[in-house]
Amino acid sequence: MKENSIIILDFGSQYNQLIARRVREMGVYAEVVPYFEPLDKILARKPKGIILSGGPASVYLEGAPTISKELYQQGIPVLGICYGMQITTHLMGGEVARADKQEFGKAELIIDDVNSPLFQNVPNNSKVWMSHNDHVTKMAPGFVQIGHTDSCVAATYNKDINTYCIQFHAEVTHSEYGTQILRNFVFNVAGCEQNWSMGNYIEETIKNIRETVGDKKVLLGLSGGVDSSVAATLIHKAIGDQLTCIFVDTGLLRKDEAKKVMEVYGENFHMNIKCVDAEERFLSKLAGVSDPESKRKIIGKEFIEVFDEEAAKLTDVEFLAQGTIYPDVIESMSVKGPSMTIKSHHNVGGLPEDMKFKLLEPLRELFKDEVRKVGRELGIPDHMVDRHPFPGPGLGIRILGEVSKEKADILREADDIFIEELRKADLYNKVSQAFVVLLPVKSVGVMGDERTYEYTAVLRSANTIDFMTATWSHLPFDFLERVSNRILNEVKGINRLTYDISSKPPATIEWE
């Protein structure tokens, strides 16, 4: 399977994740690696084609990311996109310079070589998406122009090294025939076969895990979240009882969380799960603390201590497994500047140096929705795979101010009703993250002619693509009314409910 793959060299473009997606959607395995991946390692994977991504740098400036010219001499077809085009031109003896005005947005691509394999089934004129400051001012020797716009050389080809370059971003949907152009590269030029699916990705990964782990033991911190759960299920499928999961019940989890996790992963999947009831430990450390940052720190530190203590009870553990996914990998990688540092991303966070585990991260090439697909394929129930993100400190940061068991219990009930109603109304998957927040504010109410003096809670529901910016969900009034009735009637301790209508920025999705 991997010998039928496309390798994408990452020059830091915001779109490079999309290239891999597009190729995988075509049924061909694609992997993104940093541009400085050594050539022999790239060749060892026997890719059928190499795509050079876009990137923020300018090729003519000192320290701009570059690659070895030998890459083009391996008989492997290359497609350079934007920065990929510019670096190719620059390395091969052409010229790239800053354009008079930057070009951002739609442009019209006019094809010069209608017979080019890259442009099969693409009309002679079509819309493409541009995003660049620099452009090719002189093609490198051996390259011919195969497409242009009214302001730039938009596509070039060198038959001696079977290298194509395009200035536009074929991977974004604004390029009308972008996917067709990528398909043409993948199938017509690189000659890939359609043989990749989630099913064989799983098989291959399971085989790799077995080879890597051998007869050693693996430890994983299971949180019940999508990433750690899918990683655990995959690893368990590969090595069974050699995997031990540690689930820490901090007392700050959602309603029945420990029970659900034990049911799904313990009873159904027969995983070896150590459930640590640490509620009292966490709550006593949090007593009297109301500052959000202090609460986060206490929870994080306590979590590591509990995890450590449990890990120390096990022998022969050689690997620490984590549900790291591709966006985490990208976030923790710096592709800028000459001093490139790759920090490893710790989902578990701040594990002590002397733990010296080897990391096992079977999902590190996948995007979130691909992880969900793997989860479904492995038979994890929908309600566990489609869950909204849940923060590490849990309810500790959704109970504003001081945390107590009483408050956590109240919040759990309210939150459970909100989520249950969202699911019933078929809205859960239409919002990105929904939850209830408990405020340290009491107000006066009346119930059965009696005065009450209880807490105020807030419904929060946000819609977002990347969690960097978000809008509040426009939930229907009759739905909000239903939730309000249920929470105010069923949850003892809350007599007032509000709906958060703040966007991010300036607010954040979570309250602390």
Ligand code: GLN
């Ligand atoms: N930084 C280069 C430019 O401005 C390439 C941009 C890109 O790859 N999107 O032209």
